[in-house]
Amino acid sequence: MNLRIPGPIPVPNNILEAMAKPMINHRGPEFAELLNRVTDGLKQVFQTNNDLYIFTASGTGVMEAAIVNTLSPGDNVLSASVGVFGDRFAEIASTYGAKVEKLKFAEGKGVDPNLIRESLVKNPNIKAVLVVHNETSTGVTNPLPEIAKIVKTEFNKLLLVDGISSVGSIPVQTDFLGCDVVATASQKGWMLPPGLAFLSFSSEAWKAHKVSKMPKFYFDIANYEKYLKIGQPPFTPALSVMYSLDIALRQILDEGIENVFERHFDIAEATRNGIKNIGLELFADKSVASNTVTSVKIPDNIDAKLLMSTMRKKYNIVLAGGQKELSGKIFRIGHLGLCTHQEIEDVIESLKKSLPNCKLAS
């Protein structure tokens, strides 16, 4: 099976096999060693000296953690959204009582940093800006360096980043950019099964935590900090995924993160070129096209459902459809983690063969 969705992704065998190791005491010395080692490795990939915590959760869990650990009900926050996950980030904040001002951009486009500046000028009460670095639903990578420059250097607001489908695959210079909180999850570019989520937390974020009044229990970062000091998690971790994380991190750091980013760029370029070569049109603007997921327009005369099922049944290739409003309008090809040129060639070849058989009755 060629699983080409933007997470979960295929896990290399050596990493998967690490999950078969016997359980250990998560409050014992072996676990403490493992926890310290992987926390260190994660910080290298996040390019940060900030605190970093591991949660047993999916990505949405750490999006929630980013919010409840820094904000209070009634706080003004600015959400810049270009798709489903940007909207989700805003929804979590409003669920916990934040006053969310929404900047919404067209699907397939990136965030316009100038409009963030305008909103911050107009509303000086805004405390935090929420942004998704790589919007997986549309295949768009937002210009995080430009956004960070405005939010941090010009206005010194909190910057909360959903880097779930970017950290580890696309450069995220957490400290250089000044990102206060960066969230990601194991089933994306980390080459791991789902189950763990990671969050970096700056000293500014800690200041915000001190006055934050949003309710929190499982995700209260203070608890994770307290326990990390003694080499433990506050709650039982997904131990098997921790074993895998240890191997995956070693692999990523041995390859070198710059090389990992380069490899993602190469495979994304091959995907984009392949799609254009068979006469299909890319959905995301060229200037913001993601190196982890490629979104493709479904031609008007093509039955989207039939195309997805033909790819799956005839060619063993699983693609992702469009989400919400984009359902039936686009499909997406995931190429995060380890993805070979052969795998992408197979996708393109199979699409080329499938398309003529997936026409809508006219």
Ligand SMILES: *Cc1c(COP(=O)(O)O)cnc(C)c1O
């Ligand atoms: C996958 C993803 C999420 C949600 O992650 P879950 O693990 O399904 O909760 C959020 N944001 C982005 C950008 C994602 O790619």
